[in-house]
Amino acid sequence: MPRRMIKDKDKERHNKKKMMGRGPIRKKTCRFCADKNLRLDYKSTQQMGLYITERGKILPRRFTGACAKHQRDITLAVKRARILAVVPFTSTQVI
Numbered sequence: 001m002p003r004r005m006i007k008d009k010d011k012e013r014h015n016k017k018k019m020m021g022r023g024p025i026r027k028k029t030c031r032f033c034a035d036k037n038l039r040l041d042y043k044s045t046q047q048m049g050l051y052i053t054e055r056g057k058i059l060p061r062r063f064t065g066a067c068a069k070h071q072r073d074i075t076l077a078v079k080r081a082r083i084l085a086v087v088p089f090t091s092t093q094v095i
């Protein structure tokens with residue numbers, strides 16, 4: 001009986017840890033679907049900067065919050081921007 005109790009307690013603690021610092025579950029919406037007038041511009045450094053890491057990698061959907069269709073657009077835009085040297089392919093300055 002004691003062993004089982006400990007296991008249950010551990011489970012509880014584990015769940016608590018998981019819940020901490022997250023707050024209520026909020027559904028991310030694709031900003032391009034939400035606002036039809038919002039256009040992705042591969043010539044805009046500012047906009048491209050939102051979708052890459054400081055190392056220059058393209059952010060995944062779980063960070064951008066975009067839907068599959070618009071994530072593909074983002075990927076394409078970032079790749080175009082890289083060729084135009086709007087954003088770097090990679091940054092060697094960052095350790």
Ligand SMILES: [Zn+2]
Nearest residue numbers: 030033067070
């Ligand atoms: Zn979308």
